[in-house]
Amino acid sequence: MKLLKDKVAKLSFVALLATVTASMFYTPTAAAHGEKSQAAFMRMRTIHWFDLNWSKEEVPVNDTMTISGKFFVFSGWPETVDKPEISFLNIGIPGPVFIRAGSWIGGQLVPRSVSLELGETYDFKVLLKARRPGDWHVHTMLNVKGGGPIIGPGKWVTVTGSMKDFKNPITTLTGETIDLETYNLDNTYFWHAFWYALGLAWMGYWMKKPMFVPRSIAVESGKADSLISSTDRKVAMGFAAGTIAIVAMSMSTTNEKFPVTTPLQAGLLRGIKSIEMPVTSVAVKVEDATYRVPGRAMQMTLTITNNGDSAVRLGEFNTAGVRFLDSNVAQDETGYPDDLLAEEGLTVSDNSPLAPGQSRTVQVTASDAAWEVYRLADLIYDPDSRFAGLLFFYDEAGKRQLITIDAPLIPTFI
Amino acid sequence: MSASQSAVRSRAEAVKASRTFDWLICFTLFFVVLGGYHIHYMLTGGDWDFWTDWKDRRLWVTVAPIVAITFPAAVQAMLWWRYRLPFGAVLCILGLLLGEWINRYLNFWGWTYFPVNFVFPSNLMPGAIVLDVILMLSNSMVLTAVLGGLSFGLLFYPGNWPIIAPLHVPVEYNGMMMTLADLQGYHYVRTGTPEYIRMVEKGTLRTFGKDVAPVSAFFSGFMSILIYFIWHFFGQWFNKTDFVKSA
Numbered sequence: 161m162k163l164l165k166d167k168v169a170k171l172s173f174v175a176l177l178a179t180v181t182a183s184m185f186y187t188p189t190a191a192a193h194g195e196k197s198q199a200a201f202m203r204m205r206t207i208h209w210f211d212l213n214w215s216k217e218e219v220p221v222n223d224t225m226t227i228s229g230k231f232f233v234f235s236g237w238p239e240t241v242d243k244p245e246i247s248f249l250n251i252g253i254p255g256p257v258f259i260r261a262g263s264w265i266g267g268q269l270v271p272r273s274v275s276l277e278l279g280e281t282y283d284f285k286v287l288l289k290a291r292r293p294g295d296w297h298v299h300t301m302l303n304v305k306g307g308g309p310i311i312g313p314g315k316w317v318t319v320t321g322s323m324k325d326f327k328n329p330i331t332t333l334t335g336e337t338i339d340l341e342t343y344n345l346d347n348t349y350f351w352h353a354f355w356y357a358l359g360l361a362w363m364g365y366w367m368k369k370p371m372f373v374p375r376s377i378a379v380e381s382g383k384a385d386s387l388i389s390s391t392d393r394k395v396a397m398g399f400a401a402g403t404i405a406i407v408a409m410s411m412s413t414t415n416e417k418f419p420v421t422t423p424l425q426a427g428l429l430r431g432i433k434s435i436e437m438p439v440t441s442v443a444v445k446v447e448d449a450t451y452r453v454p455g456r457a458m459q460m461t462l463t464i465t466n467n468g469d470s471a472v473r474l475g476e477f478n479t480a481g482v483r484f485l486d487s488n489v490a491q492d493e494t495g496y497p498d499d500l501l502a503e504e505g506l507t508v509s510d511n512s513p514l515a516p517g518q519s520r521t522v523q524v525t526a527s528d529a530a531w532e533v534y535r536l537a538d539l540i541y542d543p544d545s546r547f548a549g550l551l552f553f554y555d556e557a558g559k560r561q562l563i564t565i566d567a568p569l570i571p572t573f574i
Numbered sequence: 575m576s577a578s579q580s581a582v583r584s585r586a587e588a589v590k591a592s593r594t595f596d597w598l599i600c601f602t603l604f605f606v607v608l609g610g611y612h613i614h615y616m617l618t619g620g621d622w623d624f625w626t627d628w629k630d631r632r633l634w635v636t637v638a639p640i641v642a643i644t645f646p647a648a649v650q651a652m653l654w655w656r657y658r659l660p661f662g663a664v665l666c667i668l669g670l671l672l673g674e675w676i677n678r679y680l681n682f683w684g685w686t687y688f689p690v691n692f693v694f695p696s697n698l699m700p701g702a703i704v705l706d707v708i709l710m711l712s713n714s715m716v717l718t719a720v721l722g723g724l725s726f727g728l729l730f731y732p733g734n735w736p737i738i739a740p741l742h743v744p745v746e747y748n749g750m751m752m753t754l755a756d757l758q759g760y761h762y763v764r765t766g767t768p769e770y771i772r773m774v775e776k777g778t779l780r781t782f783g784k785d786v787a788p789v790s791a792f793f794s795g796f797m798s799i800l801i802y803f804i805w806h807f808f809g810q811w812f813n814k815t816d817f818v819k820s821a
C-alpha cells in the first residue's frame with residue numbers, strides 16, 4: 161500500500177509540475193528588440209521612416225507623449241514581402257508600458273488596419289500615455305499582413321512614477337465614466353468564482369461517495385444501475401435546472417442593466433490620405449555602390465543633376481532609420497537617437513552648391529559604426545543584394561528635397 | 575479485482591485504502607487533464623479566449639465550444655462507462671479554468687501587465703454541468719452527444735454574456751464608434767498581435783441581420799455534437815484495459 165501510495169504521489173507530483181510548466185508556457189510577446197535581427201533588406205526597402213520626433217524623453221505615469229513623423233512606402237518594395245495592402249500602425253514597446261491613446265495616419269484615426277500604397281508618403285502620429293515606470297525603447301512599427309512587423313527606429317524613453325496611480329477614464333456613449341484599467345473586474349471575478357463553485361459543488365457531491373475501486377467492482381459485476389440512486393437523479397436535475405435558470409436569469413438582468421451594446425468593430429480602413437510630396441527638381445543616378453567591409457563604409461558614385469532654379473547641396477542619406485549627415489549642410493535638432501545618427505557620417509567629394517542646370521558626378525561615403533551595430537552590412541548576404549535609401553538635398557533657401565535611390569550593392573573585402 | 579487479499583488485512587483497512595486511492599486518482603486525473611486540455615485549448619482556441627476584443631458574436635461563439643467539448647467528451651467516456659461517475663465534463667472544465675486563470679494572472683497580468691479585465695478566460699461551466707447531468711440521466715452516448723453537445727454550444731454565449739456585456743457598451747473615441755472591448759485592444763498595445771489577425775465578425779451569416787449570436791450558437795452546437803462523438807470514442811478507446819490484461 162505504502163509503495164503504491166508513494167508511486168501515485170510521485171506521479172501526481174510530476175503531473176503537477178508538468179502542468180504548471182505548461183500553463184506558464186504562453187506569454188504574449190512583449191519584447192520589441194527585434195530591430196537588429198530583422199533582415200537588412202526589410203528595413204532598407206520597405207518602409208522609410210523620416211522626420212521622426214519623440215516629443216519627450218521622460219514622462220510621468222498618466223502623462224502623454226507623441227511620436228510623429230512620416231513614412232515613405234518604398235516603390236521598390238521587395239517581391240518576397242507582401243504589399244502593405246492590409247497593415248497596422250503599431251508601436252514597438254515591451255507590452256502595455258504605455259497605452260496607445262491615439263494613432264493617426266494622414267489625420268485619420270487608425271485603430272484598425274489600413275490599406276497603404278507603394279510610392280506614397282504618409283504622415284503619422286501616435287499618442288502614448290505612460291502606464292508603467294521604467295526605461296523603455298519606443299519604436300515606430302508597421303505590421304504588414306504577410307510581411308510581419310516592420311520595426312522602425314527606437315528611442316529610449318523613461319517613465320517615472322508608480323503604475324498603481326495609472327488611470328484610464330473613458331466616457332461611454334451611455335454617459336457613464338469608467339476606468340478601463342479596472343472596469344468590469346469585480347463582475348468578472350464574481351461570475352467566474354460563482355460558476356467555479358457550482359462546478360466544485362457538483363464534483364464534491366460525487367467525491368463524497370466512494371469512487372473508483374468499489375464502483376468499478378459494481379460495474380463489472382453488472383450492478384451498474386445500483387450506483388445511481390433516485391436522490392442522485394434529483395440532485396442532478398436540480399443542478400441542470402439551476403444552471404439553465406441562472407444562465408437565463410443572469411442574461412436577462414444583464415440585458416436590463418446594459419440595454420445598449422454594440423458588436424465588436426472590425427474592418428479595413430481604406431482611402432488613407434497620403435502627403436502630396438513637392439515635385440523634385442534634382443535627379444540622381446547611382447553609377448555604382450560598394451560596401452567596404454573593413455571600413456564599415458558604404459561608398460557610392462552619384463551623378464546629380466539640378467533641374468531647379470536654386471543651387472543645391474546633399475545634406476543627408478537615410479537608410480533603415482540610420483541618418484548620415486554632412487554637418488556643413490544639415491544638422492539634427494530633433495534629438496534623434498544617438499545610435500542611429502551619424503552627424504558627420506556623410507562625406508561628399510565635392511559638396512559645393514550645384515548650380516541650376518548643372519550636373520556633377522561625386523563620390524559619396526556613408527560611414528558609421530551603425531552599419532555593424534544595426535547589422536545593415538548583412539545586406540551583402542541577402543539573396544537580392546540591393547540597397548535603398550533617401551537622399552535629402554537642400555537649396556539656398558534651406559528648402560529640402562527628398563530623392564529615393566535603389567541600386568545594387570557590391571561588397572569589397574579588402 | 576479483489577483488493578483485500580494481500581495488501582490490506584481488514585475491511586476497514588480496505589475501505590481506507592480505497593478512499594486514499596480515490597483521492598490520489600482524482601488529484602492525478604485533475605492535473606493530467608488540466609495539462610493536456612489546457613495546451614489543446616490554447617492551441618485551438620487561443621486568441622479567442624485571450625482577448626476581449628476577440629470575443630465576438632460570430633467566431634468566438636462558434637469556435638470556443640467546438641474546441642472545448644473535446645476533453646469533456648473523452649473524460650466522460652472514461653469515468654462513466656467504467657465507474658458511473660458523472661463528473662467528467664465538470665472535472666475537465668475545473669482543470670481548464672484553473673490553468674487558464676493561472677496563465678492569465680501570472681503571465682498576462684503578472685509578467686506582461688495586461689489588465690485582467692482584458693484577458694480573462696471564457697466561462698465554460700454551464701455547458702459542462704448540463705453535459706454531465708444529461709449523460710447521467712440518459713446513460714446514453716448518443717443522447718448525450720445530441721442533447722448535451724447542442725446544449726454545450728447553446729449555453730456558451732448566454733453563459734458568458736453577463737461577463738462580456740459590460741465591455742460591449744459603445745464609446746465614441748476620437749470621432750469613431752467602438753466598444754469598450756475594442757478600445758481595450760487598441761489601448762493595451764500588443765506588438766505581436768496586430769489588428770488584422772483578429773478574426774471577428776467574419777463569416778457568411780449576414781442574412782440573419784443582428785440576431786447572429788443565436789445562429790452561431792446553433793451552428794456551434796451542431797458541430798459540438800460531431801466532435802463529441804469523435805472524442806467520446808477516443809476516450810473509450812483510451813480507456814480500454816487490453817493493455818493491462820495482457821500484461
Ligand SMILES: [Cu+2]
Pocket residue numbers: 192193194195297298299314
Ligand atoms: Cu528596441
